[in-house]
Amino acid sequence: xxxxxxxxxxxxxxxxxxxxxxxxxxxxxxxxxxxxxxxxxxxxxxxxxxxxxxxxxxxxxxxxxxxxxxxxxxxxxxxxxxxxxxxxxxxxxxxxxxxxxxxxxxxxxxxxxxxxxxxxxxxxxxxxxxxxxxxxxxxxxxxxxxxxxxxxxxxxxxxxxxxxxxxxxxxxxxxxxxxxxxxxxxxxxxxxxxxxxxxxxxxxxxxxxxxxxxxxxxxxxxxxxxxxxxxxxxxxxxxxxxxxxxxxxxxxxxxxxxxxxxxxxxxxxxxxxxxxxxxxxxxxxxxxxxxxxxxxxxxxxxxxxxxxxxxxxxxxxxxxxxxxxxxxxxxxxxxxxxxxxxxxxxxxxxxxxxxxxxxxxxxxxxxxxxxxxxxxxxxxxxxxxxxxxxxxxxxxxxxxxxxxxxxxxxxxxxxxxxxxxxxxxxx
Numbered sequence: 001x002x003x004x005x006x007x008x009x010x011x012x013x014x015x016x017x018x019x020x021x022x023x024x025x026x027x028x029x030x031x032x033x034x035x036x037x038x039x040x041x042x043x044x045x046x047x048x049x050x051x052x053x054x055x056x057x058x059x060x061x062x063x064x065x066x067x068x069x070x071x072x073x074x075x076x077x078x079x080x081x082x083x084x085x086x087x088x089x090x091x092x093x094x095x096x097x098x099x100x101x102x103x104x105x106x107x108x109x110x111x112x113x114x115x116x117x118x119x120x121x122x123x124x125x126x127x128x129x130x131x132x133x134x135x136x137x138x139x140x141x142x143x144x145x146x147x148x149x150x151x152x153x154x155x156x157x158x159x160x161x162x163x164x165x166x167x168x169x170x171x172x173x174x175x176x177x178x179x180x181x182x183x184x185x186x187x188x189x190x191x192x193x194x195x196x197x198x199x200x201x202x203x204x205x206x207x208x209x210x211x212x213x214x215x216x217x218x219x220x221x222x223x224x225x226x227x228x229x230x231x232x233x234x235x236x237x238x239x240x241x242x243x244x245x246x247x248x249x250x251x252x253x254x255x256x257x258x259x260x261x262x263x264x265x266x267x268x269x270x271x272x273x274x275x276x277x278x279x280x281x282x283x284x285x286x287x288x289x290x291x292x293x294x295x296x297x298x299x300x301x302x303x304x305x306x307x308x309x310x311x312x313x314x315x316x317x318x319x320x321x322x323x324x325x326x327x328x329x330x331x332x333x334x335x336x337x338x339x340x341x342x343x344x345x346x347x348x349x350x351x352x353x354x355x356x357x358x359x360x361x362x363x364x365x366x367x368x369x370x371x372x373x374x375x376x377x378x379x380x381x382x383x384x385x386x387x388x389x390x391x392x393x394x395x396x397x398x399x400x401x402x403x404x405x406x407x408x409x410x411x412x413x414x415x416x417x418x419x420x421x422x423x424x425x426x427x
Contacts, residue, residue, distance in 0.1 A: 045088035046081070046352050048342070049108025051101050051129055052120035052144075054093035057230045057256045060285050065120040065144060065335035066091055067324050072339035082346045090114055094125050096230075101125030105132040115352050116141070116342065120335055123147040123200040124229065127156075134158045139354040143338040144331050146171070147200045148207070151384035152426050160358050163384040164338045166330075168204035168252075171390060173416050174408030175250075175279050175300050176211030178392040182298065183216050183248065188275055190222050192246035194237060194261075196253055197226040204252040204279070211416070212250075222246055230257060234264045246274055254280040259289045266292055282307075282393070284327040287401045297395040299402060302330035306400040308389040312369035333370045337385070340366055341378060372410060386414070 050069065052062035069089060077086040090112050094101040101121050105128070108114045117140040119129040126145030133140035140161040142150060148169040150156060182188065193209065195201035205224070212219055223244040225237045238261075241249060253261050258280055265271055271294040280286065283302030287293065301307050305317035305327065316336075320328040328336075344366055345357040363380035370376065372389045379386050391405040421427045 043084055045086050046116075046346075047088050047090055047112065047114040048116045048118050049105065049112060049114030050089055050091045050118040050120055051094050051104045051108065051125070052091065053096045053122065053125070054091075056096050058096060058122065060329065061122060061144065061255060061331050062093070062120060064285065064329040065331040068320065068328060068332035068336040069118070069120075069339055071320060071323060072336050072343075076339070076343050082343075082352070083350065087343075089118075094121060096122070096125070098125050098128040102128040102132055105129045106136070109136050109138055115139075118143065118338060118342070120144050120331070123150070124198055126150060127199070130156065130158070130161055133161050137354065139352075139357050141338045141342055143335045145200075147203055149199070149203065151382045152421060152424070154426060157382065160354050161383065162341070162358075162361050162378060164341055164378070165334045165385065166388055166390065167384065168200060169207055169417055169420055170386075170408075170413050171279050171300055172204055172207035173211050173413045174390050175277065175392060176208050176215055177409070177412065178406055179208075179212055179248075179250070179277050179298065180215030180219075182275070182277075183212070183219055186247075186275065188248040189219055190245070190247045191219050192221065192223045192225070192241055192244055192249050194225040194227065194241065194249060194251040194253065196229050196257060198229050201226070201229075201252055205250070207420070208250055208252070208279075227253070227257070227261075232260070234261050237261075238265055238268050238270055242268060242270065242273070248275040248277060250277045250279075252279050255285060256289075258286050262286075262290050262294070263292075266294065271297065280330075281395060282402045282405075283330045285329040285331075287395070288327070293395060293397045293401075295394075295396055298392060299395060300392050301390060301402065301405055303328055303333050304400065304402055304405075307391060307402070307405040308370070308372065310369065310374065312374070313389075316369045337368060337370060337376060337388075340368065340376075372407065386410070 052065055054062040073087045090108055092104040094104055105117055117133055117138055119126055119142045121129055123145040126142050142163040144165050146165050146168050148167045151163045193205050195205040225240055227237050277298040279300040280302055281297050281299030282304055305314050317328055345360040348360045349356040361378050364378045365375055368376040371387050377387050391407040393402040393405040395402055
């Protein structure tokens, strides 16, 4: 049976063909006029999954990392993203538990469609996220975990995971070298340690002790204390230290744990009786929160706008402060650096392919306001960050809080780190 050309049955087909012809002509005309053709695929957001801690005692870890990430992602997207594709951050609260960190990480990839894991967990959760990245094979950038073994131990290493956080071994070498000089000048021989009882605290403390003894063999350690992570009351710990009567105390407590410890220690005049070396003190999350900041605390830098003393660092810190009405933290600069490396890899490869970006990241060097010499390097051999600004100084109770910072010696740090890796059988 022949179709009737006047029948309404044929009209939708002819209308569709006419619409297609018009659309094709319009696209051809636009191309002829020089307008780019943007496909839906090009405009599709690049989803990046960020597990972090947004509740509880150390929620500022997650919020200050999230602030920095959003600030840097806004810049990237405003500049056109990746060929028109913006980054879309998908951020989940792990509540500070490794089990939840693993669960939300899987969900971010499998359910939310994220193409990258942007890990902003403390070390307690980073190892869990690392195993998810191993299983799923997606690019993973660890931004905040400072436990050295995460990247140093070849048994843990995977080709698709990179660390942009500082490392405990680096801080311990620089801190011990500084502390040894102070100990010699002040004749500080009796030492004690107080560190959080988990991987980072145990590792960082042991490394500091080893290097301090190496730089100054006359020191002796007369005791140690291991408060639990997020412990509310430090009375027992403080009493133990006072009874041991050390001349100097080293601690790698951090965040809310450090500020609570200092506030409670002030009640017992703890810091008037000894020299306190707190690697994580010089960070606004601690400096501005302690009720009565004791002057003369020896601290490693975490993040302060006055170190490194460069226009680029000051501008970044003040830009963050203008946007969020508070200064950035150590977690902020680390998370910002993660975005800088991630977007640099995207631009270099013009893709979000895990293998291509991983290959690009190994050995990558970028300009950075946080570099000791204005640059940062992703070391190829263990896929971890080196060359960041680190140093030690003493506190005052007001801005700039640590007026003079003695920079760490990266030549010494890298030489001793290489020896440490051999000792640990990591090479």
